Amino acid sequence: MYNFEFNRPTDLSAAVDALRGDGAQALGGGQTLIPVLKQRLAAPTTLVDLTGIESLKGIRRMGDMLVIGGGTTHGAVAASGDVAAAIPGLVELASKIGDPQVRNRGTIGGSLANNDPAACYPAAALALGATIETNQRKIEADDFFQGLYATSLEEGEVITAVHFPIPTASTYQKFEQPASRFSLTSIFLAKMSDGSVRVGVTGAGADGVFRHEGLEQALGSNFSASAVDGVSVAAEGMSNDLHGTPEYRANLVKVMTKRAVEALS
Amino acid sequence: MAKDNVMGSSSKRREDVRFLKGRGRYTDDMNRPGQTYAYILRSWSAHATLNSVDTAAASEAEGVIRVFTGKDIEEAGLGGVPCGWEITDKNGDPMKEPAHPILATGKVRHVGDPIAVVVAETYQQARDAAEMIDIDMTDLPAVVDMRTAETLGTGVHDEAPDNLCYDWELGDAAATDAAFASAAHVTTLEFINNRLVANPMEPRCAIGDYDQDADHYTLYTTSQNPHVIRLLMGAFVLSIPEHKLRVYAPDVGGGFGTKIFHYAEEAFVTWASAQIKRPVKWTSDRSEAFISDAHGRDHVTKAELALDAEGKFLALRADTRANMGAYLSTFAPCVPTWLHGTLLAGQYATPAVHCRVRAMFTNTVPVDAYRGAGRPEATYLLERIINKAAQELGMDQAELRRKNFIRSFPYDTPVALQYDTGDYDATLDAVLKMADYDGFAARKAESASRGKLRGIGLSCYIEACGIAPSSLVGALGARAGLYEAATIRVNPTGSVTVMTGSHSHGQGHETTFAQVVSDALGIPEDQIEIVHGDTDKIPFGMGTYGSRSLAVGGSAIVKAVDKVVAKGKKIAAHLLEAAESDIVFEDGQYKVAGTDKAKAFAEVSLAAYVPHNYPIEEIEPGLEETAFYDPKNFTYPAGSYLCEVEVDPQTGKVEIVALSASDDFGNVVNPMIVEGQVHGGLAQGLGQAMLENAAYDEHGQLVAGSYMDYAMPLAVDLPSFNVETAEGTPCTHNPLGVKGCGEAGAIGSPPALVNAVVNALxxxxxxxxxxxxxxLRVWTAIQNASVKQAAE
Structure with a gap:
């Protein structure tokens, strides 16, 4: 780790001010950033710790929306009765991130802003058609994710809340990478109130999280495992590493989608 | 005396009181007055010419005391890191033994090879300054794949342009060839035994502390054998005589073999401390451990098994390439040879065995002993090829083994060992019953109804532990003896301090050894202290590895206890006014046989230190005895493991449904500790079989260089183990009748798991x-098999 200034504001405007400085970097739960700093792979001059800002934390239901503060931990989401009642798939997802220590530190805002291609939350945000609210604007999930570790967030922009439309049914089917236990290929499946089906895929794509339109259309007209069989999932565009070839990941997209359908049937 | 404190009872581990409270005292917990910190700049290239190392800017950086390079080491005339075992090849020539410099000069030979060290007031300052070192290197082609290393045209070392360290053989080649010629069936198996990173919970650490007033060196280090480090480093690297060098390995948080070896960092901090006249501390971080701790396994093997028409084994042939990595680590040359080739008879009466081993240099981290060391590789070879033979012949995997068991002891194998005792039917019968082998078909059908493929896999292992008779290993190339030493110091009021040359780094010696002494002397365990790890306190020691501590170290303790009792009898005879030959020692009392006259152990001890009424003409005061024990033979633990898995054919994911283990460890001192050792071994063995893989790419970069890609077994990956220790066949040649249990789980379980998965598929x-x-691998195998079947 290199030396840096540490700033822990208690309100959002102070945090935003601090983030305007040269070399300033927001720190959420630190579950990615701290290991990166320890390996000296990043050298921010100032870390702006967002965990002291109470207004970023909390879960509330607002009509047909579930709103989760950007600073809410995975542990809080996993334990929330409101989330379980509204979007059980999010409880499944949050409860399978890392271990208890990670879940008690890591935040939903941090996960979305980092957009690790193997992170879990981006799949849910895409599949549920979430709206990501920042201190400046609201961004649709479909516009938010811009490839590996890239988002449409601008300098000094902080995720304040994530608005999830409440689906009629949802599930997260995670297939873990054997070492990191991140997603090797995982599926967030949501049946929306308008009858549409949305499929978010994380861990598989060479460009990060994506929705699979072929699967969405097939399941939208026939919500059954056999409908998945008829869909072609291409290996092209899938990532390749020690733990999964593109062909293997393409296979997992179908297998895990089928399991998601079965879980909701 | 409470009977629960003796041999065969599960005393709770006394060391766990401090470990569980976070109060273990590890090397990194120690800090010496005036201590400085070393940061090691390591090669990021696998193979390169080192053109220049410019340390000018780093030397001027804040807090920097000195920056050292290979040139400094060379100019000081220090020796290289020594190898402790010389293998003689099949032509009678010695192995190639290139220099292993403390800091690289001329060339770097693996990612992680140390190039320069910054010593500074703080760790951060040392690390900051290291970034200012300017290194000019020219990359060379990397030697990574052992199969092409001989013909690549690039040598890791000039001494071995074909990268061959040795080409060794064991067994009767002609007899083996003849048996193959007459065989009814030959099974062939080619496989890779995957490279592993040991990953002890505590990374390595070393503090060198030179006392200029006394001209005396102390090395605090994370070692499994401090006396061996003192010998290797003092005699071969730094030329420091033993009386001027103390090596102290306090609590050590796991070793698994990788903390046996003498490492360059130990020699560096010890030497550098004298250069700067201040203590120097180096602590590895986890990333550094991946590229600097010796790795394990890494064999590429072709095996062939010849059988007659009834399924009797006629001969086994093995041809292995074993990876040495870039340099020869302390015991590396003996692991694939004398600890591997000699185990290829297994539990079977195979009349002819021939083994060829080619040890290869590559541009990778050195490879050396890792839990089991050679014996897991031998067991995997044998137990996999037997299952393949059973599969080809349509025979039951248990019956094929049973047909070939050794049943007469002592048994001379065709690969140089003599098994003293064993009962392989007993452990096989036990495990088949424990695992309900007969009920497997019904369980398989039930799994199939859920779309899962169920498989069951057997493995019957043997290992050679308690290393070893010094005269034997000397003849085989060891550059040291492999006895063990112990001192029993009986204190005046009757408590006992035991100094043992064995080193505990998780094994629970403080408990087990106290039980042994408690049983022998008839005094309570809390009157016994076990001291280990410090060359200034312990008479001598060869350390802990190869499941040798109880069999060899424990035997030394028993021998020393015997000497104490013998002297005590002389004292008691005097006090009781009886003939020495009439004194018997039992239940902590010296008794005159056939009378009610007795003296307690503590009374005799006190008399030895307050010799007012004492046979001073015959014996000296005091009661302290030292013994060295050199074993007559190896010990041969053996057992049978049965693994049951469910494979998800859609994802290739393997779930271990059950793992049953029946082990014959001879006599058992503490069943709970033995069971814990088996559990730990199983976790490591199943980790190798299902998860762990120290994968390198073609450029010699360690792809699995962190826990993001190197998969360690977690509790969630493992079933609740079903472990039983058989009544057992006690070792015939050591005083405790014990065999050793530390490595069994890691040796027996990998083939059991692979056999189970192959059985399922x-x-x-x-x-x-x-x-x-x-x-990925299981799914890919299923896909390839489907394509092949479709083509047929």
């Missing part, structure tokens, strides 16, 4: 998958 026409059986 045999209907797909699959007869082998290389470890680790990751979901």
């Amino acid at each position: 045999q209907d797909h026409g699959i007869d082998h998958i290389d470890m680790p059986l990751s979901p």
Whole structure:
């Protein structure tokens, strides 16, 4: 780790001010950033710790929306009765991130802003058609994710809340990478109130999280495992590493989608 | 005396009181007055010419005391890191033994090879300054794949342009060839035994502390054998005589073999401390451990088994390439040879065995002993090829083994060992019952109804532990003896301090050894202190590895206890006014046989230190005895493991449904500790079989260089183990009748798991998958088999 200034504001405007400085970097739960700093792979001059800002934390239901503060931990989401009642798939997802220590530190805002291609939350945000609210604007999930570790967030922009439309049914089917236990290929499946089906895929794509339109259309007209069989999932565009070839990941997209359908049937 | 404190009872581990409270005292917990910190700049290239190392800017950086390079080491005339075992090849020539410099000069030979060290007031300052070192290197082609290393045209070392360290053989080649010529069936198996990173919980650490007033050196280090480090480093690297060098290994948080070896960092901090006249501390971080701790396994093997028409084994042939990495680590040359080739008889009366081993230099981290060391590789070879033979012949895997068991002891194998005792039917029968082998078909059908493929895999292992008779290993190339030493100091009021040359780094010696002494002397365990790890306190020691501590170190303790009792009898005879020959020692009392006259152990001890009424003409005061024990033979623990898995054919994911283990460890001192050792071994063995893989790319970069890609077994990956220790056949040649249990789980379990998975997939026409059986590998094997079957 290199030396840096540490700033822990208690309100959002102070945090935003601090983030305007040269070399300033927001720190959420630190579950990615701290290991990166320890390996000296990043050298921010100032870390702006967002965990002291109470207004970023909390879960509330607002009509047909579930709103989760950007600073809410995975542990809080996993334990929330409101989330379980509204979007059980999010409880499944949050409860399978890392271990208890990670879940008690890591935040939903941090996960979305980092957009690790193997992170879990981006799949849910895409599949549920979430709206990501920042201190400046609201961004649709479909516009938010811009490839590996890239988002449409601008300098000094902080995720304040994530608005999830409440689906009629949802599930997260995670297939873990054997070492990191991140997603090797995982599926967030949501049946929306308008009858549409949305499929978010994380861990598989060479460009990060994506929705699979072929699967969405097939399941939208026939919500059954056999409908998945008829869909072609291409290996092209899938990532390749020690733990999964593109062909293997393409296979997992179908297998895990089928399991998601079965879980909701 | 409470009977629960003796041999055969599960005393709770006394050391766990401090460990569980976070109060273990590890090397990194120690800090010496005036201590400085070393940061090691390591090569990021696998193979390169080192053109220049410019330390000018780093030397001027804040807090920097000195920057050292290979040139400094060379100019000081220090020796290289020594190798402790010389292998003689099949032509009678010694192995190639290139220099292993403390800091690289001329060339770097693996990612992680140390180039320069910054010593500074703080760790951060040392690390900051290291970034200012300017290194000019020219990359060379990397030697990574052992199969092409001989013909690549690039040598890791000039001394071995074909990268061959030695080409060794064991066994009767002609007899083996003849048996193959007459065989009714020959099974062939080619496989890779995957490279592993040991990953002890505590990374390595070393503090060198030179006392200029006394001209005396102390090395605090994370070692499994401090006396061996003192010998190797003092005699071969730094030329420091033993009386001027103390090596102290306090609590050590796991070793698994990788903390046996003498490392360059130990020599560096010890030497550098004298250069700067201040203590120097180096602590590895986890990333550094991946590229600087010796790795394990890494064999590429072709095995062939010849059988007659009834399924009797006629001969076994093994041809292995074993990776040495870039340099020869302390015991590396003996691991694939004398600890591997000699185990290829297994539990079977195979009349002819021939083994060839080519040890290869590559541009990778050195490879050396890792839990089991050679014996897991031998067991994997044998137990996999037997299952493949059973599969080809349509025979039951248990019956094929039973047909070939050794049943007469002592048994001379065709590969240089003599098994003293064993009962292989007993452990096989036990495990088949424990695992309900007969009920497998019903469980398989039930799994199939859920779309899962169930498999069951057997492994019957043997290992050679308690290393070793010094005269034997000397003849085989060891550059040291492999006895053990112990001192029993009986204190005046009757408590006992035991100094042992064995070193505990998780094994629970403080408990087990106290039980042994408590049992022998008839005094309570809390009157016994076990001291280990410090060359200034312990008479001598060869340390802990190869499941040798109880069999060799424990035997030394028993021998020293015997001497104490013998002297005590002389004292008691005097006090009781009886003939020495009439004194018997039992239940902590010296008694005159056939009378009620007795003196307690503590009364005799006190008399030895307050010799007012004492046979001073015959014996000296005091009661302290030292013994060295050199074993007559190896010990031969053996057992049978049965693994049951469910494979998800859609994802390739393997779930270990059950693992049953029946082990014959001879006599058992503490059943709970033994069971814990087996559990730990199983976790490591199953980790190798299913998860762990120290994968390198073609450029010599360690792809699995962190826990993001190197898969360690978690509790969630493992079933609740079903472990039983058999009544057992006590070792015939050591005083405790013990054999050793530390490595069994890691030796027996990998083939059991692979056999189970292959058994599950045999209907797909699959007869082998290389470890680790990751979901990707299993799924890919199923896909390839489907394509092949469709083509047929």
